[in-house]
Amino acid sequence: MRFGRRDRRGSGVIATLMVAVAVLAGCGAGGSPGSVAPTSTPAAAVKSPSAGCGARPTDAYSQAVLADAPLAYFRLDETGGPAMCDASAAAASGTYAGGVQFGVPGAVPGDGAVAAVGPGAGVGTGGAAPALTGDHSFTLEAWFRVAGTARDQSLVDLGQPGEGNVAGLSAWTSDAGKDLPIQLVLDLYVGVANAGTLPIWDTTAAGVNLWDGQWHALVITYSADTNTVTGYVDAHDLGTQTPVAAIDLLASPVRIGYWVDTYINEGVIGDLDEVAVYPTALSQARVVAHYQASGR
Numbered sequence: 001m002r003f004g005r006r007d008r009r010g011s012g013v014i015a016t017l018m019v020a021v022a023v024l025a026g027c028g029a030g031g032s033p034g035s036v037a038p039t040s041t042p043a044a045a046v047k048s049p050s051a052g053c054g055a056r057p058t059d060a061y062s063q064a065v066l067a068d069a070p071l072a073y074f075r076l077d078e079t080g081g082p083a084m085c086d087a088s089a090a091a092a093s094g095t096y097a098g099g100v101q102f103g104v105p106g107a108v109p110g111d112g113a114v115a116a117v118g119p120g121a122g123v124g125t126g127g128a129a130p131a132l133t134g135d136h137s138f139t140l141e142a143w144f145r146v147a148g149t150a151r152d153q154s155l156v157d158l159g160q161p162g163e164g165n166v167a168g169l170s171a172w173t174s175d176a177g178k179d180l181p182i183q184l185v186l187d188l189y190v191g192v193a194n195a196g197t198l199p200i201w202d203t204t205a206a207g208v209n210l211w212d213g214q215w216h217a218l219v220i221t222y223s224a225d226t227n228t229v230t231g232y233v234d235a236h237d238l239g240t241q242t243p244v245a246a247i248d249l250l251a252s253p254v255r256i257g258y259w260v261d262t263y264i265n266e267g268v269i270g271d272l273d274e275v276a277v278y279p280t281a282l283s284q285a286r287v288v289a290h291y292q293a294s295g296r
Contacts, residue, residue: 053085053093054085059108059110060293061108061274061293061294062075062087063293064290065141065276065290068278068280068282069279070088070276070277071088071090071132071278072086072088072090072092072126072130072254072276073088073275073276074086074094074124074254074256074274074275074276075087075111075274076112076114076123076256076272076274076275077106077111077113077273078096078102078112079103079112080102081095081100082095082096083095083096084096084123084124084125084126084256090127092126092253093126094124094126095124095125096114096123096124097116097122097123097125097257097258099116099122100116100117100124101114101115101116101117102114106143106215106273107143107145107273107296108273108274108294108295108296109296111273113143113271113272113273113274114271114272114273115270115272116257116267116271116272117269122256122258122267123257123272124256125253125254125255125256126253128253129158129252129253130158130254131279132279133249133251134247134248134249135248135249136247136249136279137224137225138221138222138249138277138278138281139219139220139221139222139276140155140156140219140220140276141169141217141219141274141276141278141282142155142273143218143272143273143274143275144171144210144215144270144273145213145215145270145271145272146211146213146270146271147213148213151173152171152172152173152266153172153268153269153270154168154169154187154255154257154258154259154268155169155170155171155256155257155268155272156169156255156256156257156275157169157187157254157255157260158249158254158277159252159260160251161189162189162248163189163245164188164189164246164248164249165189165248165249166187166188166189166249166260167187167188167222167247167249168255169184169186169218169219170185170187170259171183171184171185171210171218172184172200183201183203183208183210183233184200184201184202184203184218184220184233184238185198185201186198186199186220186222186229186231187259188243188247190245197244198244199220199231199241199242201233203216203233203236203238205238206233206234206236206238207236208233208234215271215273215296216234217235217290217294218232218233219232219287219290221281221282221287222243222247223281224247224281227243228240229241229243230281234291235287235290235292237284256272
């Protein structure tokens, strides 16, 4: 999704970064932490997660993710809240927001996911801020499913308000209201007038419609060494671009399913799964390996 806020330094409106689903206290859409009744999906369709946070997952997909040393990895397979477990070595588990539905059949067959069903509530907020600040390489990864013509969605982001100080993985249906076929965006909190110059990719060029009600794997990598970003959808390389703003991330927890503020962007309405943040720019080979390990 696209989010934005009014710049207190002037009259411009600041647009935001990409896709995320959680609610920070006092920042983003409201909704107190808590749990919502599971879906009516038969129990056999979704396996229960290991008991409690801290149990190390052993399936092929999680092993592929953990092999790349994520700073945060939220499988989103809990059957209730409020704890949102971090399967990375940091184990910085977070908190689910209100309006989250548990027990949704996930992107990885046999594993669970969550749906954000409340208006603007997002999914949750990670625990301690990961060690990812300044002009640092990173990768943002998430699985996303929504049917229909949902507005701009912010799947995962981190940082604080300010140009280049926040980065997010987002799925947009338009460019600053221009109804352009933009679907994958690295959101960097630039002015609305510059939104069209953000690193953006039309996933239909790879034959992927993000709004078709199917699970899709979205990945954005940033290399500080080359100052380039690369977008991927379902393991398809969408090409490399140069960020329009200098990357200077500020420390924050990981936000899942919502943007750093809600001046423009709204919380995700849809399904999210397997959200991960890495301190490196994953190679194409590793992005492909993750997708293949999902069994899809």
